Amino acid sequence: MAEPAYTVASDSENTEEEKSSSTFPEIAIGIDIGTSQCSVAVWNGSQVELLKNTRNQKMMRSYVTFKDEVPSGGVSNQLSHEHELLSGAAIFNMKRLIGRVDTDPVVHASRSLPFLVQTMDIGVRPFIAALVNNVWRSTTPEEALAIFLVELRAMAGIQLKRPVRNVVLTIPVSFGRFQLTRIERACAMAGLHVLRLMPEPTAVALLYAQQQQQTAHDNMGSGSEKIGLIFNMGAGYCDVAVTATAGGVSQIRALAGTTIGGEDLLQNMMHHLLPNAETLFSTHGISEIKAIGLLRVATQDAIHKLSFQASVQIDVDLGNGSKINKVLDRQEFEEVNKKVFEKCESLIIQCLHDAKIEVEDVNDVIAVGGCSYIPKVKDLVLNVCKRQELYKGMNPLEAAVSGAALEGAVASGISDPFGNLDLLTIQVTPLAIGIRADGGKFVPIIARNTTMPARKEMTFTTVHDNQTEALIIVYEGEGQQNAEENHLLGYFKIVGIPSAPKGVPEISVCLDIDASNVLRVYASAKHRGPHQKAMPSMEVRMPTVDDGHGWCAEALHRAYGSTSDLVTVQKKI
Amino acid sequence: MISTASFPAPKVVSQFQGNHSPNSRTGIGFRGRISVSASRASTVERAGSRIASTSSLYEVLGIRMGATCQEIKTAYRRLARVVHPDVAVANGQRGGQASADEFMKIHEAYSTLSDPDRRADYDRRLFGQQWAATSGFSGGRPRTWETDQCW
Numbered sequence: 001m002a003e004p005a006y007t008v009a010s011d012s013e014n015t016e017e018e019k020s021s022s023t024f025p026e027i028a029i030g031i032d033i034g035t036s037q038c039s040v041a042v043w044n045g046s047q048v049e050l051l052k053n054t055r056n057q058k059m060m061r062s063y064v065t066f067k068d069e070v071p072s073g074g075v076s077n078q079l080s081h082e083h084e085l086l087s088g089a090a091i092f093n094m095k096r097l098i099g100r101v102d103t104d105p106v107v108h109a110s111r112s113l114p115f116l117v118q119t120m121d122i123g124v125r126p127f128i129a130a131l132v133n134n135v136w137r138s139t140t141p142e143e144a145l146a147i148f149l150v151e152l153r154a155m156a157g158i159q160l161k162r163p164v165r166n167v168v169l170t171i172p173v174s175f176g177r178f179q180l181t182r183i184e185r186a187c188a189m190a191g192l193h194v195l196r197l198m199p200e201p202t203a204v205a206l207l208y209a210q211q212q213q214q215t216a217h218d219n220m221g222s223g224s225e226k227i228g229l230i231f232n233m234g235a236g237y238c239d240v241a242v243t244a245t246a247g248g249v250s251q252i253r254a255l256a257g258t259t260i261g262g263e264d265l266l267q268n269m270m271h272h273l274l275p276n277a278e279t280l281f282s283t284h285g286i287s288e289i290k291a292i293g294l295l296r297v298a299t300q301d302a303i304h305k306l307s308f309q310a311s312v313q314i315d316v317d318l319g320n321g322s323k324i325n326k327v328l329d330r331q332e333f334e335e336v337n338k339k340v341f342e343k344c345e346s347l348i349i350q351c352l353h354d355a356k357i358e359v360e361d362v363n364d365v366i367a368v369g370g371c372s373y374i375p376k377v378k379d380l381v382l383n384v385c386k387r388q389e390l391y392k393g394m395n396p397l398e399a400a401v402s403g404a405a406l407e408g409a410v411a412s413g414i415s416d417p418f419g420n421l422d423l424l425t426i427q428v429t430p431l432a433i434g435i436r437a438d439g440g441k442f443v444p445i446i447a448r449n450t451t452m453p454a455r456k457e458m459t460f461t462t463v464h465d466n467q468t469e470a471l472i473i474v475y476e477g478e479g480q481q482n483a484e485e486n487h488l489l490g491y492f493k494i495v496g497i498p499s500a501p502k503g504v505p506e507i508s509v510c511l512d513i514d515a516s517n518v519l520r521v522y523a524s525a526k527h528r529g530p531h532q533k534a535m536p537s538m539e540v541r542m543p544t545v546d547d548g549h550g551w552c553a554e555a556l557h558r559a560y561g562s563t564s565d566l567v568t569v570q571k572k573i
Numbered sequence: 574m575i576s577t578a579s580f581p582a583p584k585v586v587s588q589f590q591g592n593h594s595p596n597s598r599t600g601i602g603f604r605g606r607i608s609v610s611a612s613r614a615s616t617v618e619r620a621g622s623r624i625a626s627t628s629s630l631y632e633v634l635g636i637r638m639g640a641t642c643q644e645i646k647t648a649y650r651r652l653a654r655v656v657h658p659d660v661a662v663a664n665g666q667r668g669g670q671a672s673a674d675e676f677m678k679i680h681e682a683y684s685t686l687s688d689p690d691r692r693a694d695y696d697r698r699l700f701g702q703q704w705a706a707t708s709g710f711s712g713g714r715p716r717t718w719e720t721d722q723c724w
Contacts, residue, residue, distance in 0.1 A: 225646060249653055251650070410659075424660060453673040453676065514669060514670065515657075515669045515673045516669065
């Protein structure tokens, strides 16, 4: 079985480190790479501790600048951020761009960032570049993230006085497996080994489970089951989880997530404040970048202020003849972003529905992430959940990274004499996984919100007489009917199916997600009748697609048409 | 009497069990148990374990048939804390695949028994099967839905 190349990445530096730290188990650190901010935490032997940079900050802006020969990340040099943002030398929002092709609407929306995001709309990675000495220096979200992670790793190593290698990272619920491989690659480039990739709200759920267990201990209670609803909205993504917890076991009942966040609120407001913003964004000259940067900083500042005051005065000179002088109030802000807030509401409703939990049965409603400070966001969460108040006892900005640090300690095999690490998370699949069949449709084999590890099998058959080949095209997604609306994970073909009339051969496709969240696809033609001829079968680890995967589906269709299609076999009841 | 008859049990125990419960098959005896251990080398050490493919879902969770919903949840969590791959592999008890298989079985039992409709359905089939087995009626076949409707 072919291992993707990124997992074998190692360097001499690491082997030396491993030797020196082999005497005691290394505690994996937790990293929350946010679209906007990043934080690192570690179990210090008795509790979770957030690490601070040299400027004494726990939250570090996630960005990288390409000013000189050596690019530098935003872990320590916070002061120059704003200036570099205006010069086009800073790359940020890596988490929104990573693992996406240039036909993705999220990439299209990113063209308004003050650096270069160019799309050709052909299904390949977008052209992303920073302006360095008037020349575009191309980069990738993986590279930028890796540069940032190298700095984080160095910072953590200095503070912990030991080399850092193992990490638990939090990721958005809506991330597909291809995106996860990109995150893993960035980590490998930074010399980090990923122990777990945890959907953000499940990290929060783990922290909640620990807090509930602590409370049960203190009260000498039996620790009855608590249902928690976790709403996590940051700059890039909005995620919801419903968890049932008792005795330190956090059982995730359902997950829901989408690419919507503070960045969308910001972009909507920028378009609202400057109606002809699109023309400004479409050209990327030095003065335009500066104007975009100025508008961005002013708008972001206004949105932040609106969380604590009813209205805000915006005065900004974009330097190209256009000035904005305006009083913005909350009502206007909420009206402009109505659709974003509606989407948040529907995500909560969907997650409760998928978890088969009535809102009345929820014990605690937890809202975390940067956007949870926005009054409208708090209100909508409380409204949908029919509550008067949110769960207290968690710092909205530190909850996810704290959960990741707990998982890091648990996964490293650390135990705590007071039982504070007697924790287990039972995860579910955030997206459905299936194959293309029934004439271009997505046929889920493992449904969304299936408990992991999981193994499911389905039987298919041929669509043509004497069809000897079958294309197995694996997709992952929220279950849209049309296969191509989901994320392509990979494809292979089964050859040597014995000639038979259509509908007769039985092709079994089995998907297996193991304990490490590795997905394998087994496909085989089944024996029918007494003959014992060897039947074709294949086992493939997914994903297999590379950066140009946007091409693949179309190219496959052109090359094969429906000649190697499959249809589902109707189950006899 | 063929001395090796007990070993090559019928390969009806599919490697990838679907949604059908193990009890929908015939033959509650030990033959099924052996077929599980024989079909997958990695699970040999579990041959004597409580979780054989033909034990009832209640036996899988180690609870009595009339267990309350709370007892089912508690039993599931208790078992998860031992067999879940995250725990079992970290403690070096066994390989990931063996514990993943075991956890999937426990989860399947839990998800059936924690859903009132599916549990009622399962109980009917289980009762029918045991009744048939003890009375020696119809070769241990589960009752058909028509007769099940009567009571």
